[in-house]
Amino acid sequence: MxxxxxxxxxxxxxxxxxxxxxxxxxxxxxxxxxxxxxxxxxxxxxxxxxxxxxxxxxxxxxxxxxxxxxxxxxxxxxxxxxxxxxxxxxxxxxxxxxxxxxxxxxxxxxxxxxxxxxxxxxxxxxxxxxxxxxxxxxxxxxxxxxxxxxxxxxxxxxxxxxxxxxxxxxxxxPYNVQIKISKFIESRTTQIDQAITLKQQQIAKLEEYKQIVIQNAVTKGLNPDAPMKDSDVDWIGDIPEHWEVKRLMFVTENFNKKVLGSESKLPYLGMESIESKTGQLSNETSEAEGLASYFKEDQILFGKLRPYLAKVYLTTFEGLCSTEFMVMSVRSEISNTFFKISITI
DNA sequence: GTTTGTTCTCTGGCCACTTT
DNA sequence: AAAGTGGCCAGAGAACAAAC
Known part of the structure; x- marks a missing residue:
């Protein structure tokens, strides 16, 4: 500041x-x-x-x-x-x-x-x-x-x-004033540009740190001293001893109900309605055309198309969405929000 | 000199076809 | 019928070229 x-x-x-x-x-x-x-x-x-x-x-x-x-x-x-x-x-x-x-x-x-x-x-x-x-x-x-x-x-x-x-x-x-003004602008803009670069570097670092915090929390838990064990899964590595690894199929249910958009009055979410990474809902809900997937409250939508865009949304209402979304119900023993964060990263 | 048309790139998103 | 694969498409942004 x-x-x-x-x-x-x-x-x-x-x-x-x-x-x-x-x-x-x-x-x-x-x-x-x-x-x-x-x-x-x-x-x-x-x-x-x-x-x-x-x-x-x-x-x-x-x-x-x-x-x-x-x-x-x-x-x-x-x-x-x-x-x-x-x-x-x-x-x-x-x-x-x-x-x-x-x-x-x-x-x-x-x-x-x-x-x-x-x-x-x-x-x-x-x-x-x-x-x-x-x-x-x-x-x-x-x-x-x-x-x-x-x-x-x-x-x-x-x-x-x-x-x-x-x-x-x-x-x-006067000429000397013109020169002064130009020099002034030059040095000022350089300073400002440098400040911007610095801030951007700081932001990038903080973003990275945020990812690490989230990743550690969901994969290692909150207690840093908890005894760990090997999860036997390559990409997960060690997890706290009292945790288990389960396949996605055991904790979620693929909830798949297709509906004709024209036969429903429910709000429709396209791929563009969900923001990458953040999972924020943009206010653009539109009318469904053709085939759409149906979802209920408290389900997870996962964008199947270009999954690296990380479009994940935890629903707060009932509606329809593009068939490019996978609709999942999370089993009761797992927290919805936890699951959402886990698959977003 | 004016006005209209091109060309390329990038990004995000949709669709069709084939394979399991 | 779901999953995997690749193609297609539109719109915005940039930077002009070239035909009147």
Whole structure:
């Protein structure tokens, strides 16, 4: 928790005075900043390609790099590479079709790309930082700004081309401030990413520990000092002395009643209704069609299909389920919940 | 320049056929 | 009739290509 607090403590410097930018969607900006149209800031390039250029892709996470740096397949490949253009390191690349989803970035590679990218270069390199505008535009994109400019009706394709960019009023902080802002974002996001990685490792460890706790409890009991004996079953190993090993067939009954779904009003559970591993019931109960299996309260449903998904559910009501579930009644001397946990792991 | 269509991958889920 | 085996399918997500 401490780490999160540290990271989210705001320590942004405040400016002494702000002014109205004169642009609706920008609101107030610091006194010493200006605004400029995109076309004043960047030129759209259209470079010829070179012989040994590799293909550069602008990804939605903002990385602009040679394809070969990320993966080798999964791309749609051009047959003729019609209209391909050159890209240089440091170019600001705006993906006309995917900008709305964040595909805007500064290239770290040299190469060629599809013509749907707007490849931009600062008009005055000593006054304009591509990185600052990359962060600015990505932030706008991810907040839905570009989507809001959409003129078309197609769902996952919002055109955002250089001309649209050219018409936008953008903030223009002094150059050294642009650099500062970019550096700040970079170091902050790196820190946050590191924190995320750390947390994920901790979560993974805890998950593993949870499994061990459960597994030990169901296979070895709660008393660590209890005398053990060999269960004579390879995959179980030692068990407490006073335990027995029984085949599933002796503790459960395969309860198998098939019903035509259309003849019943009972709620129906499909495979998708039970969450993997956790055995949680999602609220999606639906109408049964065709043949279904019938179950009563307090029975165990075990997903037979792709059993590694570990879909196990202890029923709390009467209903129908997909025939891909095995319906089992647990004999009275065994605890339902214990059984459920045992077969889930 | 615009718009519409492709291609691939991944994931989760259903179904049919053969064998016990 | 249950169990085992493999194929099929749909939908979402990604990243474009190419035809107008």
């Amino acid at each position: 401490k780490m999160i607090d540290d990271l989210t403590q705001m320590d942004y410097p405040q400016y002494n005075s702000y002014k109205d930018s004169g642009v609706d969607w920008l609101g107030e900006i610091p006194e010493e900043w200006h605004t400029e149209k995109g076309k004043w800031l960047f030129n759209k390039m259209d470079r010829p390609i070179r012989e040994d250029d590799g293909i550069v892709t602008c990804f939605r996470d903002g990385e602009v790099t040679l394809r070969s740096n990320r993966r080798t397949d999964g791309f749609t490949n051009a047959l003729k590479e019609h209209g391909y253009q050159g890209i240089r390191k440091g170019d600001l690349v705006i993906h006309q079709m995917d900008a709305f989803a964040g595909a805007i970035g500064v290239s770290d590679s040299e190469g060629k790309s599809t013509p749907v990218y707007s490849v931009c270069v600062p008009k005055k390199p000593d006054q304009i930082s591509p990185h600052y505008y990359m962060y600015f535009m990505r932030s706008m994109a991810l907040r839905g700004f570009i989507l809001s400019l959409a003129k078309g009706i197609r769902e996952r394709s919002t055109d955002f081309r250089y001309n649209d960019f050219a018409k936008l009023d953008l903030p223009l902080p």
